[in-house]
Amino acid sequence: MLVFIFLIGGCAQGYYAINPSKITYNVSNNLDDITLNYRYDILNEKRDYKLARKEKTQNMKLVAVKITNNTNRIINIGNNAAFYTGKTMIYPMDAIAIKNNLRQSVAGYLFYLLLTPITFSFNGSDPMPVGLVLGPLITGSNMLSAGSANRNLYIDLVQHDILNHDIQVGETVYGLVGFKNLDYAPLTIKLINK
Numbered sequence: 001m002l003v004f005i006f007l008i009g010g011c012a013q014g015y016y017a018i019n020p021s022k023i024t025y026n027v028s029n030n031l032d033d034i035t036l037n038y039r040y041d042i043l044n045e046k047r048d049y050k051l052a053r054k055e056k057t058q059n060m061k062l063v064a065v066k067i068t069n070n071t072n073r074i075i076n077i078g079n080n081a082a083f084y085t086g087k088t089m090i091y092p093m094d095a096i097a098i099k100n101n102l103r104q105s106v107a108g109y110l111f112y113l114l115l116t117p118i119t120f121s122f123n124g125s126d127p128m129p130v131g132l133v134l135g136p137l138i139t140g141s142n143m144l145s146a147g148s149a150n151r152n153l154y155i156d157l158v159q160h161d162i163l164n165h166d167i168q169v170g171e172t173v174y175g176l177v178g179f180k181n182l183d184y185a186p187l188t189i190k191l192i193n194k
Helices: 002-009 049-057 095-102 107-116 131-159
Strands: 027-030 034-039 060-069 081-085 086-088 172-180 189-193
Touching: 034 189, 049 060, 049 095, 060 095, 095 131, 095 172, 107 131, 131 172
Parallel strands: none
Antiparallel strands: 027 034, 034 060, 060 172, 081 086, 081 189
């Protein structure tokens, strides 16, 4: 029974895609020029619990955002607009950095090969080497699942990347943005002069 609990608790988790345009945003900052709606804890809400734990241990936040350009010019996050918390400009992470902080360790599931020597006998019969099948099967399936989850996370991050993306006048865009050392600070977007 202890082995079963160990196996279930340590298994890789798939990735549940985040679609920022389908999220209900509960926080809004409207600075006349730019309207920003955002939502924290989207990984937990999407049942990506392993990634949510990694988010916490890596001291980062993945935030779903909805940005509306109310200005009379094109805005570009990173070029002429930036995220702020209070009066402090904060710098979002790129998709690769977010993926590297949140990804599941594929090689970490190799320890399941330690199950290979397990044998099982029925009513005093000769031991059957069930570990020869069980160890590689559990290892392989977890490694495939973790690798697939990492790949799908990265695809989602790239697809919803809003950094250095032109937002046209009157346009609303949806995206995913990651920040380090942010906690649950209120966010705004302000125009900057460059």
